Amino acid sequence: xxxxxxxxxxxxxxxxxxxxxxxxxxxxxxxxxxxxxxxxxxxxxxxxxxxxxxxxxxxxxxxxxxxxxxxxxxxxxxxxxxxxxxxxxxxxxxxxxxxxxxxxxxxxxxxxxxxxxxxxxxxxxxxxxxxxxxxxxxxxxxxxxxxxxxxxxxxxxxxxxxxxxxxxxxxxxxxxxxxxxxxxxxxxxxxxxxxxxxxxxxxxxxxxxxxxxxxxxxxxxxxxxxxxxxxxxxxxxxxxxxxxxxxxxxxxxxxxxxxxxxxxxxxxxxxxxxxxxxxxxxxxxxxxxxxxxxxxxxxxxxxxxxxxxxxxxxxxxxxxxxxxxxxxxxxxxxxxxxxxxxxxxxxxxxxxxxxxxxxxxxxxxxxxxxxxxxxxxxxxxxxxxxxxxxxxxxxxxxxxxxxxxxxxxxxxxxxxxxxxxxxxxxxxxxxxxxxxxxxxxxxxxxxxxxxxxxxxxxxxxxxxxxxxxxxxxxxxxxxxxxxxxxxxxxxxxxxxxxxxxxxxxxx
Numbered sequence: 474x475x476x477x478x479x480x481x482x483x484x485x486x487x488x489x490x491x492x493x494x495x496x497x498x499x500x501x502x503x504x505x506x507x508x509x510x511x512x513x514x515x516x517x518x519x520x521x522x523x524x525x526x527x528x529x530x531x532x533x534x535x536x537x538x539x540x541x542x543x544x545x546x547x548x549x550x551x552x553x554x555x556x557x558x559x560x561x562x563x564x565x566x567x568x569x570x571x572x573x574x575x576x577x578x579x580x581x582x583x584x585x586x587x588x589x590x591x592x593x594x595x596x597x598x599x600x601x602x603x604x605x606x607x608x609x610x611x612x613x614x615x616x617x618x619x620x621x622x623x624x625x626x627x628x629x630x631x632x633x634x635x636x637x638x639x640x641x642x643x644x645x646x647x648x649x650x651x652x653x654x655x656x657x658x659x660x661x662x663x664x665x666x667x668x669x670x671x672x673x674x675x676x677x678x679x680x681x682x683x684x685x686x687x688x689x690x691x692x693x694x695x696x697x698x699x700x701x702x703x704x705x706x707x708x709x710x711x712x713x714x715x716x717x718x719x720x721x722x723x724x725x726x727x728x729x730x731x732x733x734x735x736x737x738x739x740x741x742x743x744x745x746x747x748x749x750x751x752x753x754x755x756x757x758x759x760x761x762x763x764x765x766x767x768x769x770x771x772x773x774x775x776x777x778x779x780x781x782x783x784x785x786x787x788x789x790x791x792x793x794x795x796x797x798x799x800x801x802x803x804x805x806x807x808x809x810x811x812x813x814x815x816x817x818x819x820x821x822x823x824x825x826x827x828x829x830x831x832x833x834x835x836x837x838x839x840x841x842x843x844x845x846x847x848x849x850x851x852x853x854x855x856x857x858x859x860x861x862x863x864x865x866x867x868x869x870x871x872x873x874x875x876x877x878x879x880x881x882x883x884x885x886x887x888x889x890x891x892x893x894x895x896x897x898x899x900x901x902x903x904x905x906x907x908x909x910x911x912x913x914x915x916x917x918x919x920x921x922x923x924x925x926x927x928x929x930x931x932x933x934x935x936x937x938x939x940x941x942x943x944x945x946x947x948x949x950x951x952x953x954x955x956x957x958x959x960x961x962x963x964x965x966x967x968x969x970x971x972x973x974x975x976x977x978x979x980x
Contacts, residue, residue: 499659556613587613748803791834878931889935896935
């Protein structure tokens with residue numbers, strides 16, 4: 474955190490004096506108001522929140538855990554606070570949750586219930602069944618007064634269902650842990666305040682999942698519907714951690730190699746494709762194979778076979794170790810040379826300079842790839858290539874859309890996993906266009922420093938990222954202040970790929 478960036482004005486409400494001390498120790502720069510414990514005092518203090526001239530309002534203090542997995546010192550950020558008179562939705566705390574987690578705190582995000590009295594025994598169990606994570610005695614009465622300012626309810630677990638607050642000797646150790654965690658959390662809040670403010674969010678279109686990704690995910694889902702769990706998938710079906718996690722929860726098992734698949738089991742090949750050697754190994758082990766290879770990747774495989782059969786050396790422009798590159802090279806392993814940049818062109822050694830062909834990984838940056846192919850043509854004037862570009866339509870469309878955003882946005886956020894080649898290329902395209910850009914796994918991965926001083930944020934997602942992740946980032950940005958959302962359309966996509974016959978039959 475840069476000391477040159479001042480924290481925004483933050484109004485903090487803390488019920489107890491010990492809670493207020495922890496807040497002031499962690500955030501001496503904030504305006505802190507101690508209101509006293511319980512719903513009556515909270516209700517009498519709403520005018521303080523209502524009149525607060527602050528960039529954000531923070532309700533901070535201790536809570537009792539309802540979720541049995543919570544321990545003293547764990548932080549709970551409320552998505553909503555529930556009380557006897559109704560429910561108040563809080564500002565999306567995802568970005569703050571990321572700050573706190575990176576600062577070493579254990580953070581949960583979800584509903585907090587407010588009670589008119591101490592909650593113990595059966596009352597505690599009843600509130601737990603309602604789905605609330607934790608309980609306090611003030612937030613539901615304070616929260617409605619926050620009005621238009623971002624509202625964050627941050628509570629640190631003091632007591633749990635195993636050690637309830639009515640047993641003080643058993644909560645002394647928990648109190649010390651909770652105090653330190655509250656102080657630490659409030660110190661970290663300063664980083665979050667630097668990003669507070671209203672913004673325009675400009676969505677790229679097209680963005681997020683492409684037809685090949687949708688097809689691959691649907692293949693896994695249908696296999697699970699038809700066979701039940703487990704269904705095995707070689708490698709990640711697509712390069713997105715959230716998609717993989719969701720399918721794992723349904724019963725998909727992702728393996729690195731076929732040796733990890735039981736004989737005779739169902740295995741799905743990922744959208745990135747596999748080499749003939751992998752297909753042969755699957756047949757030898759009697760595996761029931763469903764092929765989810767993207768049709769555009771399969772096109773590159775067919776081109777590799779054609780060029781190899783005609784006696785060409787193949788230069789495959791791509792990233793060594795990427796699954797798509799491994800699969801394509803496997804079609805002609807003795808004739809394929811993998812390079813990633815024009816600097817590697819001079820080092821190529823081929824059998825016949827007059828018979829050289831090139832292919833490209835489908836998820837590369839178009840402008841960068843054009844430079845590599847240009848260098849290849851200079852070195853091998855007789856160079857031949859595919860009849861049409863190997864870079865897929867979705868990759869090209871998303872890169873064109875990012876260039877349009879980069880022209881007049883302060884920063885571009887690309888939603889995607891770090892192992893997603895097409896997502897990383899979108900960051901590079903934005904940066905080459907002169908705009909700051911960052912790859913974020915999800916809303917919690919957004920660094921506040923990326924947003925400091927920004928008024929227009931470009932937002933897109935790689936072809937392997939689902940649209941709901943984009944929606945979650947928009948919501949998280951709204952947790953920092955008012956957001957207006959617009960969309961910049963550079964192309965429209967209506968491509969659909971048929972399912973493979975084996976998956977279609979299992980519908």
